[in-house]
Amino acid sequence: MKKKEMSMEGRILDELILEVVVICLIGGVILSWIGWKLIRWIAGKLYFQWRSRRAGVLLKDMDGLVEEVRWGCFRISGKEFQKDIRCVGREPSPWTDRRGHILEEAMITGIWNNDIEILVIGLGIDGALQCPKEVQDRLRERGIHEIVVAPTIEACRMYNSYVRSGKRVALLAHGTC
16 A cells, blocks of 8 residues: 555656646746847847947938938937827827838828828838838828828928928828838
């Protein structure tokens, strides 16, 4: 009978060891995944800072609404904006609806019900964002008379010019690639 009890104790100990090993393995996988995500996030932030400093000031127009553009950063009416911006008339705000590098109609937000006659779309500092003709056609169908698509620096220059001339204009601009 003692032999059977020891065998039962041995099985319980074996199961306990197995559970501890499985928990440690799962914990290790989870910690590795979190570590990888953290490393990617830190690397992204460092790249963002390096690229911004390396590029320097790409547009400076102290008389314009968009006063300064650097890679990933805009200064509009004295306020700093990171990544992507939206300006409707003279009102800037972050443009957080863009996902990926092919513009879709659903990403064009915050400009409707503002009586816009011109929409200026900035395709990024490097021009990586694409605005398909179908999207532009759909915007025209929805009442925007003129759509200007250009790399972000040129788009900001044009937007400033339209604002100075009193046009009803909106700007959606991608601030990085």
